[in-house]
Amino acid sequence: MAGAENSLFIKTLKGERSHRPPVWLMRQAGRYLPEYREIRATAKDFLDFCYTPSLSVEATLQPLRRYPFDAAILFADILLVLDAMDRGLRFEAGEGPILNPLDRASDLEAVSLSKVMQRVSPVMETVERLKAALPEGFPLIGFAGSPWTVAVYAIEGRGGTDKKNPKLWAYTRPDDLKAVLDYLVVVTTEYLKTQVEAGADALMLFDSWAENLPDHVFDWLVIEPTRKLVDNLRSAGVTVPIIGFPRGAGAKLADYVAQTGVNAVGLDTGQVPSFVNTSLPKGFPVQGHLDPLSVIAGGKQMLDRADQIIEAYRADGRPHVFNLGHGITPDAKPEHVETLMKHIQAMG
Template structure:
């Protein structure tokens, strides 16, 4: 087993006793940090930054140089997978990601195939290996991918959407085509995450960012079933240690018990659900990750501390909590707010666990 100085994050996901609640943040390596913006400018473009091993490693480590976070997460993007499928990913200034060739024609969908992660996505695996070496056993490294449904949303819509008209029309009118896309995407995600684990990722997370736009029946058919398929296909052990998985459906609180039953080690919560109530629903079946509203970080430090304590108190001094935001940190967040957050989580949770 490889040496790991701080394994609190992994022990929390295994629902083992810990001295304090571990904390990391979705998008913790990102635009709220001035050092990230400087590196991004040197890279030339967001995609160039993702594809440059040294710079991807640099920005992954930047938040850990500032804050005593309990995990690092690979700097990349969920859309690298459909980009490797030949859909032509690009980023329009001020408009986010777009694809040059969204999937609309049946022949395009039938011709879709999963990329080889060690060929078309070799740059991601190289980054994982480099980051793992640079961390030198300080904290675990999290790899990640988008969920099949979320990837399909971008692949069919061609960009982010306000109504998901294209993909929902396909799901209801041509479910055969929809399931073909999702099946290929699921195979791609499994291969991609397993390649990250092979390269050195010590935990993996699946981001189902758009699962919450579906009805319950459609969620179960087009998102949850494929999340379960992904989790079932993951490498479970590497280097003598379990490799835990986390699934996160934004807007998925209504289906929490069903999500907790698919076999992942942890379930991420957005900020709309009380984490104490969530724990009462799932018991000790899974660890829970979350779930402070990211906009709390725009408030004064004492408010950040109060709201962080509220989340910790709601979960209680039980095993199985990884503190996080309920979604990604905003690019406009003052970096000093993160100081207040991390310090509060570590200090207050130590009191909770010591008193239990």
């Protein structure tokens, strides 16, 4: 880890409190930055961008040149594993990701694990280049989509849906859905283990579609595959901190924390600090959860809400990484991010 264990970010994930929360923002590299839009235009498409290490490295480093973030996050996409499984991934303007909808669990296994890893090998090169480019000890976050969220994309063939088909699989084809989740656990374990071997200092699991699930299926769709993934990583010798982000988990947050084995939990925009503090174990690290729309608006309300969130966890003695409740939006103003960062840095 080359000294990253001494960073404010990693120490917070391990349960230490500090004078101010470390801060990074989901999608901190992206379309809200004009310099990102410039380099994005040089790639033939988004997948080409993700698979070109020189571009992915540059995208990762761009926000660090502007703002004093406490961590970098690898520039990639949670759907690269599905692209590597030959699911026909493409990104269409105005529609987002499109894939060939999954009919059978066995279709995912048509491409061998070794070929999947060969396809995503440029991601590992990006991690290696980033560790060489970042200051000694500066933490780099690797990531992947959690099995349920990746399964939703695979079965629906797109994002932004009501998750009707994968939820129906849970009721009418539970064995098929479990087979999909189990295979995604296997692939994602290898994908994340390899990121750590390449230099990632922490991992984040994005379960963006954990929302609006009945509690009796949440356990086996979200919690169980995440637990298996974390257990597999630990059995494979991965020791870096793991952040789980079950967006929209609501009252199931405590079960997720208790049963998955993650070291910290990301909080979405709708989570309530008082609920978090009374529901989670004392001293368990959290990350979040300013509304991304608040950053678009900027001004006093943004800083006041940031203060409310920070003070709520500080008063409880809870280790806290400041972040957003979801990714920063393309229409966020860079100067608002600068104001927010200066405000937090001024805390100490």
